[in-house]
Ligand SMILES: Nc1ncnc2c1ncn2[C@@H]1O[C@H](COP(=O)(O)OP(=O)(O)OP(=O)(O)O)[C@@H](O)[C@H]1O
């Protein structure tokens with residue numbers, strides 16, 4: 001019996017387009033533990049947001065969950081009724097949307113917007129309890145209580161993003177999906193927000209899926225890392241395993257680009273950043289094949305099976321284990 005908070009198994013999601021079904025998420029499997037955090041990392045268009053929206057069941061009208069399941073606290077999110085999903089969404093699973101900080105309503109005080117988020121899902125709470133919850137949420141994301149009565153335009157971008165985080169936490173969810181929550185922010189503010197995220201995760205023992213194209217950011221906050229390419233997960237493991245012993249050529253490229261001041265520049269010769277536009281997922285081969293320096297004819301013939309590099313670290317590459 002599983003103890004994971006969320007267990008995603010072989011999830012595929014497609015978009016209907018003029019030219020047919022585009023499989024944006026292709027057979028993705030991962031787990032998120034209570035109090036654990038999975039960083040989903042991969043380049044633009046690889047399907048990260050689609051996974052988040054699929055789990056929230058907020059996909060665009062032309063999207064469809066093609067196969068797989070997503071067991072959350074024992075319930076399959078891909079098949080529960082919309083009525084049940086409305087009880088789960090925001091109360092049990094919430095999401096910080098990509099570029100959400102500009103989505104606050106400019107004509108309402110921040111305090112009222114947070115209160116509305118709480119009362120929509122917990123209508124029986126007294127005004128006093130709502131005010132108390134708002135204050136403690138502000139405390140958690142490190143905004144002075146005195147700013148609660150301000151309007152969004154009186155906040156900096158970083159503060160607005162913290163308000164969005166506070167709103168996502170308003171109903172004490174057990175899983176939060178944070179989609180690029182710091183991308184639009186400068187490095188200092190980004191660090192403050194990541195610090196705030198680390199705090200609430202510990203204090204609330206919350207599970208988190210942290211979506212980013214930036215491995216450095218994911219490495220800062222997550223216990224596990226999942227590397228995606230062209231709709232597929234190609235590597236998954238504990239943070240340190242993936243950073244120290246990346247098993248997939250694409251992950252090695254991402255890790256190689258993480259320079260610190262004390263590092264020698266990484267030798268990236270021969271590693272061309274693969275792009276989704278190459279469409280290898282549709283050809284049925286390895287999603288990275290066209291730009292992988294290690295690709296052989298075998299890589300054109302269907303995706304590799306998962307290879308276990310350790311009990312907690314797996315990679316999807318036909319040449320796993322061949323390279324150091
Ligand atoms: N409504 C839609 N209709 C058709 N295709 C879509 C739709 N939304 C997304 N896609 C396609 O699905 C794929 C995955 O998109 P998604 O937004 O999940 O990527 P992402 O990894 O979140 O990218 P980014 O890092 O840029 O946010 C892309 O090829 C995208 O063009």
Ligand SMILES: [Mg+2]
Pocket residue numbers: 048049050098179
């Ligand atoms: Mg996205």
